[in-house]
Amino acid sequence: MENQKNIIELKDIFVSFGEEKVLDGLNLSIHDKEFITLLGPSGCGKTTTLRIIGGFLDADCGEVVFEDKIINGVPSYKRQVNTIFQRYALFPHLNVYENVAFGLRVKKLKENEIKDIVTDMLHLVNLDGFEKRSISTLSGGQQQRVAIARAIANKPKVLLLDEPLAALDLKLRKDMQKELRRIQRQLGITFVFVTHDQEEALTMSDRVVVMNKGKIQQIGTPQDIYNEPQNAFVADFIGESNILDGVMKKDYVAEFSGHIFDCLDKGFDENESVDVVVRPEDVDIVSVDKGMLKGTVTSVDFLGVHYEIIVDIGGFKWMIQTTDECFVGDNVGLYIEPDAIHIMKKSEYSGLYGDYSTYSEEMDHLSDIEPEDDDE
Amino acid sequence: MNKKSFGSRVVAAPYIVWAAIFIIVPLLIMAYFAFTDANGVFSLENFTQIGRFKKAFGLSIFYAIIATIITLLLSYPMAYYMTKLKISSQRMIMMLIMLPMWMNFLIRTYSWITILANTGLINKFLDFLGIGRLQLINTPGAVILGMVYDFIPYMILPIYTAMSKIDNSLLEAASDLGSNSLSRIRRVIMPLSLPGVISGITMVFVPSVSTFYISQKLGGNKDMLIGDAIEYLFNTGPHYYNIASTLSLILMILILICTLIMNRFSDDEEAVVV
Numbered sequence: 001m002e003n004q005k006n007i008i009e010l011k012d013i014f015v016s017f018g019e020e021k022v023l024d025g026l027n028l029s030i031h032d033k034e035f036i037t038l039l040g041p042s043g044c045g046k047t048t049t050l051r052i053i054g055g056f057l058d059a060d061c062g063e064v065v066f067e068d069k070i071i072n073g074v075p076s077y078k079r080q081v082n083t084i085f086q087r088y089a090l091f092p093h094l095n096v097y098e099n100v101a102f103g104l105r106v107k108k109l110k111e112n113e114i115k116d117i118v119t120d121m122l123h124l125v126n127l128d129g130f131e132k133r134s135i136s137t138l139s140g141g142q143q144q145r146v147a148i149a150r151a152i153a154n155k156p157k158v159l160l161l162d163e164p165l166a167a168l169d170l171k172l173r174k175d176m177q178k179e180l181r182r183i184q185r186q187l188g189i190t191f192v193f194v195t196h197d198q199e200e201a202l203t204m205s206d207r208v209v210v211m212n213k214g215k216i217q218q219i220g221t222p223q224d225i226y227n228e229p230q231n232a233f234v235a236d237f238i239g240e241s242n243i244l245d246g247v248m249k250k251d252y253v254a255e256f257s258g259h260i261f262d263c264l265d266k267g268f269d270e271n272e273s274v275d276v277v278v279r280p281e282d283v284d285i286v287s288v289d290k291g292m293l294k295g296t297v298t299s300v301d302f303l304g305v306h307y308e309i310i311v312d313i314g315g316f317k318w319m320i321q322t323t324d325e326c327f328v329g330d331n332v333g334l335y336i337e338p339d340a341i342h343i344m345k346k347s348e349y350s351g352l353y354g355d356y357s358t359y360s361e362e363m364d365h366l367s368d369i370e371p372e373d374d375d376e
Numbered sequence: 377m378n379k380k381s382f383g384s385r386v387v388a389a390p391y392i393v394w395a396a397i398f399i400i401v402p403l404l405i406m407a408y409f410a411f412t413d414a415n416g417v418f419s420l421e422n423f424t425q426i427g428r429f430k431k432a433f434g435l436s437i438f439y440a441i442i443a444t445i446i447t448l449l450l451s452y453p454m455a456y457y458m459t460k461l462k463i464s465s466q467r468m469i470m471m472l473i474m475l476p477m478w479m480n481f482l483i484r485t486y487s488w489i490t491i492l493a494n495t496g497l498i499n500k501f502l503d504f505l506g507i508g509r510l511q512l513i514n515t516p517g518a519v520i521l522g523m524v525y526d527f528i529p530y531m532i533l534p535i536y537t538a539m540s541k542i543d544n545s546l547l548e549a550a551s552d553l554g555s556n557s558l559s560r561i562r563r564v565i566m567p568l569s570l571p572g573v574i575s576g577i578t579m580v581f582v583p584s585v586s587t588f589y590i591s592q593k594l595g596g597n598k599d600m601l602i603g604d605a606i607e608y609l610f611n612t613g614p615h616y617y618n619i620a621s622t623l624s625l626i627l628m629i630l631i632l633i634c635t636l637i638m639n640r641f642s643d644d645e646e647a648v649v650v
Binding site: 054055056075076077081082083085086087089090091092093102103105106107150151154 | 550552553567
């Protein structure tokens with residue numbers, strides 16, 4: 001990773017729209033040929049970051065570096081990046097062929113070259129034979145593919161994707177995720193992907209950049225982000241987590257929920273207060289006498305693959321995913337392996353997340369449906 | 377169509393009555409006069425007379441084409457410029473464009489006389505500068521100016537509407553694909569604003585070709601346009617009603633053909649008239 005070449009570097013980028021700070025000192029290096037995802041809730045600045053790379057927006061201050069050259073102020077039509085827009089932005093007055101050929105015609109390529117490239121591109125996105133179709137007759141998924149073909153026909157060094165799958169239904173979205181990965185590997189170009197869907201980010205990316213409030217919260221591989229979240233925001237945003245107040249007694253020993261646990265973390269001060277993350281799938285339900293912690297089951301949901309149960313332990317509601325059946329009112333014990341415990345430094349997000357006492361399925365789904373973003 | 381609710385019929389009824397009395401009936405009356413002689417007997421004689429009005433027809437069409445072209449050349453950049461402004465400024469300019477339309481068309485035309493007359497505003501100013509007077513009124517230029525002035529809102533509005541409907545993301549996409557601003561205008565804005573242009577051309581050409589009054593007041597009645605001819609014939613007396621109706625009918629058919637041809641150019645499925 002370390003010796004990889006950076007194709008794009010963003011240095012100390014600040015952007016505000018009026019009073020509102022959209023990007024707050026953003027620093028990001030994008031490696032050549034990687035699939036990197038900017039992930040975060042609405043208004044976190046991820047689309048703004050993309051628009052700065054694309055040249056649609058100027059940063060108030062900071063440097064945008066592309067292949068070791070500063071490109072602040074270079075207009076988008078002179079940049080070697082192409083974009084796939086949120087709602088595709090296909091040209092309604094042109095058919096599929098002409099849409100894909102648009103950039104090539106601007107470059108004044110010869111007609112037979114254009115034909116070859118367009119044919120190749122439509123083949124790459126599985127739209128052979130769609131040349132003469134008008135845009136309005138295409139389904140969302142097909143329009144999506146035309147948008148991809150149109151962007152990569154120009155052989156960009158970097159492809160920017162602004163929530164391209166947000167408008168597709170679940171099944172199609174899954175297919176397109178694989179498809180985009182395949183295209184990225186096949187072409188060997190850098191993809192910068194923006195999404196608010198954490199699952200999408202984890203499945204597709206080489207690296208994930210978790211953003212919130214105009215700041216980067218964590219950069220890392222999907223595994224790093226999931227297993228070693230840096231703060232309570234990341235732990236909560238990526239997957240489900242129980243986040244508890246704890247104290248680091250010494251290296252490899254932590255205390256939380258009134259019990260001393262062995263863990264694998266070190267490098268904290270003695271008796272430093274910390275946030276402790278335990279993923280719901282890492283907790284074992286055992287009988288009360290064998291449990292490290294004891295509590296009462298307050299809710300049980302059957303989700304097919306597993307049960308999602310809420311256990312009240314001294315007022316803190318734990319979420320646990322288990323294949324063992326439990327019933328509301330059961331007294332159970334919890335058993336937690338040392339490697340299931342992850343310790344984080346305290347941050348501005350401490351205490352905001354990770355307790356499931358106000359948890360409701362509906363709220364969770366509502367916060368998922370926010371495709372609109374922070375542009376303009 | 378055939379299964380309309382009672383409610384919608386009731387709502388539509390006044391309009392249908394209105395259309396019948398003021399559109400269908402006059403058209404029938406016009407057709408009746410066109411195909412009869414002064415005694416009310418069926419006759420095609422009127423149609424043999426129209427050769428005398430060849431020049432008026434030709435001139436009307438010629439003036440209307442010139443006026444439409446000038447209007448288009450002025451309106452297109454104007455509409456484009458408007459879409460680039462803040463919304464509040466766009467509204468302001470719209471107001472200014474609409475404002476003269478609230479005044480009577482005859483008064484607006486009349487006001488040009490005071491500007492263009494030999495002792496009018498412009499010539500007084502030229503006198504003051506010592507350049508000497510120019511013949512402005514009673515020229516073909518004045519007639520065309522009058523048409524452009526009167527009908528330019530009908531060109532700007534549909535073009536502006538079509539342009540402001542163009543999604544900004546399309547322009548960003550074009551830019552992303554390597555188009556500079558000129559190329560964006562040529563490849564995206566022009567084709568997507570075409571329906572507005574077609575609509576504007578129709579809405580300016582049609583009233584221009586059938587206009588009267590403007591040519592009388594600003595053109596000094598030197599060249600009679602077809603609208604003036606029709607008005608003159610009707611004013612002369614009842615025995616000219618037949619030939620006047622025939623001219624009207626032919627003019628209407630000409631306009632209809634022009635409109636159909638224009639609509640051909642726009643492949644937009646939506647109604648072209650805004």
